[in-house]
Amino acid sequence: MSRDGFEIGRVRALPQRFYARDAVAVARELLGKVVVCGSGRNLRAGRLVEVEAYMGASDPASHAYRGMTERNAVMFGPPGHAYVYLIYGQYFCMNVSCEREGVANAILFRALEPLAGLPAMARARGVVLDGSERSRAQLTSGPGRMCTALGVTRPRHNGRAYYQPDSGLWIGDDGYVVKRIRETPRIGITSQPAASWLLRYIVAESAYVSGPKWLNRG
DNA sequence: ATATCGATTATCT
DNA sequence: GATAATCGATATG
Numbered sequence: 001m002s003r004d005g006f007e008i009g010r011v012r013a014l015p016q017r018f019y020a021r022d023a024v025a026v027a028r029e030l031l032g033k034v035v036v037c038g039s040g041r042n043l044r045a046g047r048l049v050e051v052e053a054y055m056g057a058s059d060p061a062s063h064a065y066r067g068m069t070e071r072n073a074v075m076f077g078p079p080g081h082a083y084v085y086l087i088y089g090q091y092f093c094m095n096v097s098c099e100r101e102g103v104a105n106a107i108l109f110r111a112l113e114p115l116a117g118l119p120a121m122a123r124a125r126g127v128v129l130d131g132s133e134r135s136r137a138q139l140t141s142g143p144g145r146m147c148t149a150l151g152v153t154r155p156r157h158n159g160r161a162y163y164q165p166d167s168g169l170w171i172g173d174d175g176y177v178v179k180r181i182r183e184t185p186r187i188g189i190t191s192q193p194a195a196s197w198l199l200r201y202i203v204a205e206s207a208y209v210s211g212p213k214w215l216n217r218g
Numbered sequence: 219a220t221a222t223c224g225a226t227t228a229t230c231t
Numbered sequence: 232g233a234t235a236a237t238c239g240a241t242a243t244g
Contacts, residue, residue: 066240066241069240071239085239086238086239087239088238089237089239090238
């Protein structure tokens with residue numbers, strides 16, 4: 001059920017004020033934290049190893065760049081809430097709003113190291129686990145993949161408060177310390193100047209990040 | 219009203 | 232490496 005002695009009881013929810021800071025600081029400090037979905041025997045959890053910062057009104061690559069719409073409204077709201085959207089008509093991606101109300105900065109979650117609920121994740125993803133790190137990485141390496149593995153969808157989870165541990169979708173700290181953070185351009189952003197900004201952050205020692213190897217070696 | 223393209227992924231060659 | 236899948240936001244007529 002749980003990997004490496006992972007115990008949900010050791011995870012403390014991050015307070016809302018954690019998210020009420022500049023997006024780059026929030027993004028970097030989110031690495032190593034634990035994303036939890038569901039509870040009891042439905043619990044699924046993983047450690048964040050890859051995130052990207054989106055800078056709202058000053059970032060042409062942000063969904064919030066052209067102002068508020070029904071889809072992106074959560075990003076303009078208070079910090080610490082889930083912005084979940086559908087991409088390419090078939091996958092969901094999850095973010096957390098940060099900074100403060102009226103400032104649409106957000107962090108996209110791109111990959112997790114699976115910690116709990118691996119059988120449920122494997123079922124959701126259609127992956128056969130064979131005990132290898134490779135097969136575990138198949139579960140949650142990529143923004144669409146991790147939402148599928150966790151069971152996160154826009155209708156169910158958009159707008160949820162990550163700082164409320166009983167909300168069914170929350171983020172906590174279990175004391176894990178990230179050794180080294182690497183920064184790269186964001187994946188899937190092609191137009192300049194945003195494509196050259198180093199707003200993707202990964203845990204350098206992790207085998208669970210997405211993207212090509214050449215990009216992840218610094 | 220219609221066309222284009224995307225903060226992606228699985229499945230080809 | 233190339234392409235299809237498939238919906239909604241955005242651009243264009």
